[in-house]
Ligand code: SF4
């Protein structure tokens with residue numbers, strides 16, 4: 001079974017919000033109608049977004065790190081938001097595992113939003129229905145698009161390639177390899193929701209040099225060198 | 241969570257309505273057994289219609305909770321998995337049963353259908369009363385399970401939620417039955433009053449236990465598990481929106497800790513000791529107005545109780561919305 005998902009690399013996300021704006025642009029101009037924006041140019045702008053980038057500071061000054069954290073529906077494999085929906089508007093597609101809301105059936109009771117531990121669902125204050133990331137279902141299932149374009153808008157927009165997209169059930173897909181080899185993890189594993197989206201951790205690029213790597217113990221020149229050294233420059237210093 | 245008054249009124253009015261109906265039926269059963277004087281049909285009939293009225297108002301309040309009330313009929317579809325859907329089915333069923341039960345009493349349709357043994361004659365009122373009782377308890381359970389089944393809202397995910405909804409609903413219903421009997425001068429006031437006091441005490445035990453459990457609650461989710469970073473010091477610096485979002489409006493009560501504590505203390509006083517005291521005094525001085533006042537005060541207290549029930553619950557999504565910038 002296919003389970004489409006995103007893998008987000010926190011190591012390279014720079015927090016530019018390109019995914020947020022391209023997501024909003026694509027989905028607000030789509031077939032499902034606009035996503036509300038209230039006071040967009042005023043003091044308290046608020047609106048519906050499928051995707052948000054948040055920022056956390058880890059550590060205590062001066063040893064801090066800034067972590068930008070893109071957050072959207074994780075298309076859980078055991079989505080707690082689906083069984084609670086009284087109308088059946090919330091559903092998980094059998095063919096690709098994407099969790100969707102049927103905007104024509106949703107009554108806006110918000111129960112599914114209560115039942116998502118990640119706060120991934122937002123009620124559209126104009127249409128009064130529940131909205132959430134669709135993984136750009138209208139792009140990725142559109143055969144008229146080229147292979148390159150048949151990806152979620154956020155993935156195409158990311159300038160640092162922090163967003164990988166693919167089938168996490170296919171062990172050889174780019175996303176599965178990334179999860180396996182680069183320590184991909186899930187959010188709030190304690191609830192058994194099995195999010196399909198994974199995150200790749202931050203990592204520091206460090207060089208480990210042990211002392212014996214600084215002195216070449218088997219330097220052949222040393223074998224013939226009969227000098228007794230008293231702290232001056234040695235052959236090792238010159239020959240390396 | 242943000243306490244929505246639509247849901248507060250829905251759950252409290254439904255509880256009182258179900259409780260009042262169950263009080264009427266309990267009265268009828270006790271009368272059949274000969275423990276209390278039997279009342280004439282319109283007594284039970286009118287009582288059931290009052291209960292029905294409360295259910296209708298409660299249902300009306302619930303529509304204000306929906307974004308798209310015109311599609312509410314769709315919500316009966318997923319009864320296999322959703323407690324909300326189950327509630328949506330049981331509520332109209334109970335309304336229908338209540339209406340027939342009330343009507344049967346009102347019209348004195350008491351010709352026995354059959355009899356069990358030589359003494360118990362089963363007529364329409366007994367039959368529909370029984371069905372209504374089953375539906376009432378099913379409704380208590382489904383209403384409470386809407387909240388209790390969400391496992392990561394840990395304050396709610398407890399059997400206490402089901403006990404509280406049931407016991408407090410029953411208590412206010414019997415309180416109303418006492419007020420109703422006092423108002424129309426029926427001799428059943430002490431009967432309903434005693435039950436109301438017993439149920440209120442039971443409700444207090446359950447609610448207090450729930451409060452104590454929640455006070456000790458350790459939430460499973462932390463900001464560490466929320467973003468998956470292992471460090472003791474993690475502070476949010478931005479949540480991706482400046483003017484708030486659905487997530488900040490729906491999941492935070494937005495009141496000070498002091499207000500929340502005050503509401504808790506208010507309900508602990510108004511729901512439990514005051515109505516009990518009033519019922520006792522009413523019994524001593526044979527007052528006909530005090531039971532009604534007792535019900536009203538308890539109902540106001542229950543509104544505070546439900547408000548606190550929502551405000552107390554901390555949703556794990558709040559971990560992602562700690563700071564605007
Ligand atoms: S992230 Fe939330 S909305 Fe998305 S599938 Fe999981 S539980 Fe449902």
Ligand code: SF4
Pocket residue numbers: 084085086087088089090101105106107108109110111112113129130
């Ligand atoms: S808000 Fe809509 S999608 Fe969510 S549970 Fe209610 S009907 Fe289902």
